[in-house]
Amino acid sequence: xxxxxxxxxxSLQSSFTQAEFALVSSKVAQQCDALDGxxxxxxxxxxxxxxxxxxxxxxxTCPADRDGTCLTAAQKTxxxxxxxxxxxxxxxxxxxxxxxxxxxxxxxxxxNWEFFMAMMRDPGxxxxxxxxxxxxYDSSELGSYEYVMSLDMDTDVERIYxxxxxxxxxxxxxxxxxxxxxxxxxRDRGAKMMVVHGxxxxxxxxxxTVNWYKGLQDVNENQADEFARLYLVPGMNHCGNGxxxxxxxxxxxxVKWVEKGQAPESINAAVRSENTELPANWSKTRSRPLCPxxxxxxxxxxxxxxxxxxxxxxxxx
Ligand SMILES: [Ca+2]
Numbered sequence: 001x002x003x004x005x006x007x008x009x010x011s012l013q014s015s016f017t018q019a020e021f022a023l024v025s026s027k028v029a030q031q032c033d034a035l036d037g038x039x040x041x042x043x044x045x046x047x048x049x050x051x052x053x054x055x056x057x058x059x060x061t062c063p064a065d066r067d068g069t070c071l072t073a074a075q076k077t078x079x080x081x082x083x084x085x086x087x088x089x090x091x092x093x094x095x096x097x098x099x100x101x102x103x104x105x106x107x108x109x110x111x112n113w114e115f116f117m118a119m120m121r122d123p124g125x126x127x128x129x130x131x132x133x134x135x136x137y138d139s140s141e142l143g144s145y146e147y148v149m150s151l152d153m154d155t156d157v158e159r160i161y162x163x164x165x166x167x168x169x170x171x172x173x174x175x176x177x178x179x180x181x182x183x184x185x186x187r188d189r190g191a192k193m194m195v196v197h198g199x200x201x202x203x204x205x206x207x208x209t210v211n212w213y214k215g216l217q218d219v220n221e222n223q224a225d226e227f228a229r230l231y232l233v234p235g236m237n238h239c240g241n242g243x244x245x246x247x248x249x250x251x252x253x254x255v256k257w258v259e260k261g262q263a264p265e266s267i268n269a270a271v272r273s274e275n276t277e278l279p280a281n282w283s284k285t286r287s288r289p290l291c292p293x294x295x296x297x298x299x300x301x302x303x304x305x306x307x308x309x310x311x312x313x314x315x316x317x
Contacts, residue, residue, distance in 0.1 A: 005119065005145040012115045016075065019068050021114075022106025024079065027058045029103045037299035038311070041243060041279055042288070043103040044234050044297045046199045046206070048316050053101050055079060082114070085205070088154050095157050097208035104200025104235035104242035107277050113202035113238060123148050130171030132162040181215040183228060192257045193228040194250050194264065196290075198236025200243075206232055213293055229292040231267060243278060245269035245288045266291055266313050282306075289313055 032049035033039050043049050055076055062070035071079065085098040104110060127135040127147055137147060161170045186193060197209045213230040217223075236244035248269035256262040266289035273284045283306035289297050291313035303310035 005148075008145060008148070009116070009119050012119070016078065016115065017068075018106065018108070018111040020066070020071060020075070021111055023068065023071070024055070024059055024101070025103055025106035028053050028101045028105065031058055032103070036296060037301060038305050040299075040305050041103065041282065042234055043199075044288075044291075044311075045316055046100050046102060046232060046234060046296075047210075047294075048296075049102070050100055055083075055101070086153060088157075090154055095153065097205040097211065099202070099205045100199060100207055102200040102235060104198070104237055104244060105202075107200070107237060107242050109237035109241045110200055110202040117203070119148065123151075126151070126156075126160070130175075131156070131159040132164055132167045132170055134167075180212055181219050183216065183224075187220070187227045190258075191227065192254060194254050194257075195228070195230045196233060196250060197230070198233045198238065198240075198242060198244065198246070200235050201238045203238050210293065225292060226263075229264065231290040232293055233269065233290060234288075234297070240272075241275060241277070245271050245286060245290070246275070247272045248290060264292070266297075268308055270308075 028049065029041060029043060031053045032043040032045065033041060035048045035052060036042070036044035038044075059076070060070040061076065062072045066072060066075075083099045083101060086095040087093065088095060124137055127137040135147065160172050163170050163173075183193070195209065195213070197204070197206045199206050209230060210232070213224070213228075216228060217225075220226075231250075233244055233246060233248075236242045236246045240246045246269070248267050250264075250267060253264040253267055257264055268287060269290045270285060270287040271278055271282060286306045287308035289308050289311050291297050295313035295315050297308075297311045298314040299305060300310050300312060
């Protein structure tokens with residue numbers, strides 16, 4: 001890592017510590033944990049939570065210096081900008097989705113994606129894989145400081161969509177279907193699709209996936225769940241980890257759906273005992289149902305809160 005890159009990384013990580021992300025996350029849980037009927041440290045009703053939580057109101061503003069129990073007014077602005085998603089500074093057009101506030105924002109994976117991977121992985125991916133034409137990039141230096149600091153979000157984003165005589169397909173066109181909500185071929189041949197996304201994914205936003213699924217419902221007269229279902233995993237980070245029941249098997253359910261016509265009304269999920277970030281007061285065998293969106297795992301009001309059997313999938317009011 002060269003000196004400049006190290007300075008940028010240090011300054012990013014000191015501008016927001018992981019403990020401060022954990023503070024926000026704990027305040028989210030304070031407002032939202034009980035929405036699902038169980039005060040268990042898990043926020044099942046992700047979208048009810050976006051109405052219930054207010055960063056300005058629910059996280060104390062530091063009267064003076066940062067001490068870990070508050071955010072400065074400037075930090076609240078930064079966090080609002082992060083969670084609102086990137087925008088073109090001239091047109092205010094969204095470059096990518098916004099992100100939901102969630103109970104898994106204080107964990108290692110979340111923080112790493114915000115303040116380490118952004119320097120380590122993303123510049124190489126943007127420079128070399130997603131841009132037309134590919135930008136010369138020295139992967140021996142973390143983040144290639146020169147590349148990162150010269151990137152103009154207002155103009156360089158267009159290169160993700162660009163083609164030229166040599167690169168006749170853009171990075172975006174290669175990575176995404178031309179019309180993501182047109183699953184007619186899949187649907188009409190009787191195939192099924194199960195999509196999973198953690199609600200505390202700091203790199204790809206679950207809101208983006210939810211918006212895609214809502215679009216899919218719109219073009220299928222709200223019958224899309226006959227062939228495609230989305231399972232949000234509350235508190236789960238990017239593909240795993242977080243404060244979540246992130247151990248589950250979708251494949252057997254998919255096979256039963258395709259071969260026996262048994263639609264997966266819920267998926268059994270459990271915590272992974274090797275996840276060292278889980279709170280000590282959670283059972284090592286805690287389980288929860290994963291529910292097809294927009295349903296939310298809701299506590300029945302009686303029985304052991306560590307057991308999935310005492311939760312049902314309910315559509316929020
Ligand atoms: Ca809860």
